[in-house]
Structures are given as structure tokens and as C-alpha cells.
Amino acid sequence: MSAMRPVRLVNSILRTRLIHTMAPTLPPDRRPVVISGPSGVGKGTLFKLLFERHPDTFTLSVSHTTRGPRPGEKDGVDYHYVTKEAFEELKAKGGFVESAQFGSNFYGTSKATIEEQSAKGKVVVLDIEMEGVKQIQASGFPARYVFIAPPSEEELEKRLRGRGTDKEEDILKRLAQAKNELAFSKTGVHDKIIVNEDLETAYKELEEFVYAPVA
Numbered sequence: 001m002s003a004m005r006p007v008r009l010v011n012s013i014l015r016t017r018l019i020h021t022m023a024p025t026l027p028p029d030r031r032p033v034v035i036s037g038p039s040g041v042g043k044g045t046l047f048k049l050l051f052e053r054h055p056d057t058f059t060l061s062v063s064h065t066t067r068g069p070r071p072g073e074k075d076g077v078d079y080h081y082v083t084k085e086a087f088e089e090l091k092a093k094g095g096f097v098e099s100a101q102f103g104s105n106f107y108g109t110s111k112a113t114i115e116e117q118s119a120k121g122k123v124v125v126l127d128i129e130m131e132g133v134k135q136i137q138a139s140g141f142p143a144r145y146v147f148i149a150p151p152s153e154e155e156l157e158k159r160l161r162g163r164g165t166d167k168e169e170d171i172l173k174r175l176a177q178a179k180n181e182l183a184f185s186k187t188g189v190h191d192k193i194i195v196n197e198d199l200e201t202a203y204k205e206l207e208e209f210v211y212a213p214v215a
């Protein structure tokens with residue numbers, strides 16, 4: 001075989017570089033990543049960074065809900081809006097990997113949604129509270145579990161207050177629930193526990209976990 005001519009060699013290198021800069025680098029392990037942890041610990045902050053730094057690689061799971069859309073929300077983007085009857089029917093068929101009721105509304109993550117989003121070549125990220133994590137684990141659906149822990153309960157309270165999105169009553173409820181989430185994280189069911197003290201350090205740990213070779 002003749003050696004590659006310099007101009008072709010340069011073209012080939014440029015093409016390879018171009019492909020590398022354009023194509024997203026996919027994690028070797030394509031199972032959905034379930035992120036959980038107490039409210040206010042920084043889950044959203046961390047997965048938004050992952051989405052920003054790896055565009056077109058990840059997608060947040062779109063849940064089903066029986067509540068109506070709020071102004072600005074879009075069906076199929078923020079939630080799949082369904083009637084209570086449709087929700088119950090899907091649930092009876094075993095269509096949800098997890099579901100819950102908050103107030104008078106039902107919420108759930110459907111298997112079909114995860115499978116559709118995965119089929120588009122993306123790694124699905126689920127932001128789920130403790131009961132949901134237990135349900136997904138019990139369902140046997142393949143997934144990887146990351147728990148985001150606060151450096152301390154005091155720091156968690158500071159972040160919840162600093163965020164300025166919740167009423168005092170809700171902050172107290174979230175702090176009480178945080179104790180249950182933290183106790184659950186000590187039962188050894190998560191694949192990775194990340195303490196979100198310094199944001200960039202926690203981010204690197206998350207990225208490393210997500211991009212780790214298949215175990």
C-alpha cells in the first residue's frame with residue numbers, strides 16, 4: 001500500500017478533528033443515570049453543568065403528570081400532560097418505572113419515555129426523590145444511581161434559604177425529608193455518593209462517574 005500523500009494526510013487529520021469537535025462523546029455505559037439527594041443540595045445545578053458541557057449527549061427524563069401545564073410549559077418538553085384515567089391505565093399496565101402522588105396530582109416516569117429518549121442516542125438523566133429510587137430499583141429497570149450529599153445539614157439549610165424559592169414552611173419540610181434521604185444514602189444502594197461541597201470538584205466527580213467504563 002502506498003504511503004498517504006501529505007495533503008491527504010492533513011485532510012484526514014483535519015476531518016478527524018472536525019468529527020471529534022462536532023460529535024458528542026458518549027459515555028461507554030448508556031444506562032439511564034438516576035440522580036437523587038436532598039432538596040437544595042445542588043442536583044439541578046450539577047446536571048445542568050453536565051448538559052452544558054456535553055451538548056447533545058444527555059437528556060432529562062420527561063415525566064407524566066395529571067396536573068395542568070403552567071404558563072410557558074410545553075407538553076412533551078416539561079411534562080407529558082395526561083388525564084387521571086390515562087395515568088391510572090398506564091400504571092395498571094406496569095408502564096411506569098416509578099410514580100408518586102403529590103397533593104391531588106400524580107407524577108410518574110414511563111418506561112416508554114426512557115426507551116424513546118435512549119433510542120435517540122442520548123443518555124437519560126432522571127432527577128428523582130428517594131421513594132422513586134426505591135421503586136426503580138425494585139422494578140429491575142437497568143440504571144445507575146448517584147446520590148448527591150451536602151457537606152453538612154447546616155450548609156444544606158443555607159443553600160435552601162439562599163435559593164430564595166421556598167416559603168419557610170416548605171424549607172422546614174425539605175429539611176425534615178433531607179434526614180430521610182441522608183439515612184437512605186447510608187444503606188449502600190447507590191453506585192456513587194458525591195459530596196457537593198466545592199461545585200467544580202463535585203462536577204468532576206459526577207462527570208468521571210458518568211463517563212466511567214462499563215463495570
Ligand SMILES: Nc1ncnc2c1ncn2[C@@H]1O[C@H](COP(=O)(O)OP(=O)(O)OP(=O)(O)O)[C@@H](O)[C@H]1O
Binds near residue numbers: 163197
Ligand atoms: N457546591 C455548591 N456550593 C454552594 N452553593 C451551591 C452548590 N451547589 C449548588 N448550590 C446552590 O444551592 C442552591 C440549590 O441548588 P439546586 O437548586 O441545584 O438544588 P436541587 O438539589 O436541584 O434542589 P431541588 O431538589 O429542590 O430541585 C442553589 O441556589 C445553587 O446555586
